[in-house]
């Protein structure tokens with residue numbers, strides 16, 4: 001038996017007294033211990049049951065096992081180990097007997113954080129909410145960023161859920177994005193909800209057995225990307241998984257991986273009501289937080305969802321009474337030319353007109369207005385952002401007379417539109433632009449959810465933010481206060497109330513209710529839209545702290561007449577993007593485009609500047 005260093009021992013009781021009583025509660029060094037005399041042996045344990053704190057001196061002992069009388073958790077008295085994983089190991093204190101003295105060692109635990117990491121894993125494996133809550137609180141206290149908890153749950157979810165990335169991991173990523181935005185005291189609760197959803201989503205699921213990459217030297221990423229899309233097209237999840245794992249091992253960049261996944265997610269219309277593309281986006285946001293060294297495990301969890309998703313080509317609502325799929329197919333044929341024209345460097349300023357058209361009744365006009373916006377110089381991000389705004393507007397104008405389940409329809413469109421936009425900001429591509437058109441069609445299909453349309457609040461800006469704040473908090477406490485709460489929120493902001501405070505309050509309101517997946521997605525997407533996308537630095541007090549995005553574009557050109565009306569032009573466009581996302585990395589990107597074009601200058605008053613002296617003969 002290992003001996004205890006004498007300086008660590010503290011006298012706890014008289015041995016004779018303990019043997020006479022059988023058990024004693026003692027206070028040593030701010031610990032409340034229960035001493036047990038069981039036969040010739042003496043034990044010292046924490047008197048609080050590690051499950052929910054019941055006093056263990058009221059428990060019973062049989063054959064060396066201590067049983068708590070509240071929920072009957074059982075503990076080996078000798079080691080403190082429990083036989084019931086929903087409890088926890090009982091803290092035992094080493095004992096030494098010297099004469100009549102019972103001496104105990106109450107030195108601090110060597111690594112309580114490591115113990116809580118193990119408990120987090122136990123809770124995830126066995127789907128035990130209380131264990132997850134306790135471990136999450138302890139780990140967030142030790143590391144307030146919550147990254148440790150997030151990584152552990154992410155690792156578990158992608159490894160253990162045979163069906164791949166789904167609801168639980170999306171909830172986790174949403175809450176991790178919200179952690180920097182909620183009150184400090186809500187952070188552990190936010191992470192707990194994410195972790196608990198991963199556990200419940202993975203419970204009773206077969207584990208996922210990861211695939212190795214292709215042997216030897218993998219082909220270049222562009223070829224693997226083609227394979228990947230082909231495998232998803234024929235619903236071959238395993239083929240697609242091996243392709244993406246091989247691409248990662250072959251050194252594909254983050255942009256190449258994003259393009260590959262987003263292209264496959266947009267090859268068919270509005271997969272699984274928008275969830276599939278949102279899952280792809282959330283997986284990448286999760287990697288931004290956890291680190292891209294987890295890419296192989298995380299991204300390999302996506303093909304099952306991509307290959308198995310319902311395609312809206314199969315849905316009646318996308319085929320009748322208007323064949324939206326045919327309309328989009330026609331638009332996609334004209335998309336490359338529109339995207340080419342969008343590089344002309346012109347400043348596009350018709351966002352409002354585009355928004356109004358997308359919110360209108362005519363799907364053909366919507367498609368044409370998107371193409372026209374691109375031709376007129378709108379970037380891929382510009383059109384994606386405008387469509388996200390229309391999707392949010394559908395929610396703002398949603399009347400409460402609708403069926404309750406209809407909320408989900410409007411929320412799906414908004415979270416999908418937001419995911420497309422976030423993907424576009426990560427890596428714009430012609431393939432992903434199709435997602436913008438899908439989102440616009442979904443906004444169109446949702447138009448009956450705005451009949452009659454709720455009037456948008458029009459705050460006068462003269463309120464007292466603190467008073468409005470109190471009213472808003474009271475509205476959150478009552479049911480059926482949707483329009484009232486919206487009006488108060490608008491008045492609060494309009495009267496100079498801090499948006500940061502409002503977002504934190506929405507987070508708190510979300511966390512105190514039962515977990516509702518679609519509401520979580522919606523609040524997270526709205527927060528991201530507010531802080532990062534639509535507004536950016538300087539949007540409101542404190543916005544800079546939470547994230548920003550600044551896109552600049554410079555355009556230079558020179559045209560030289562070569563002979564007669566024939567001229568050559570050289571153009572140069574420089575686009576830069578400087579973005580910071582809450583809980584994510586800084587991103588600085590720049591793209592340079594050089595174009596060489598032929599121009600026919602024609603005559604004066606027809607597109608040409610007459611530079612020759614008047615006395616020279618006109619051409």
Ligand code: FES
Pocket residue numbers: 049050051052053054068069070071072073087
């Ligand atoms: S408090 Fe001891 S088993 Fe629940």
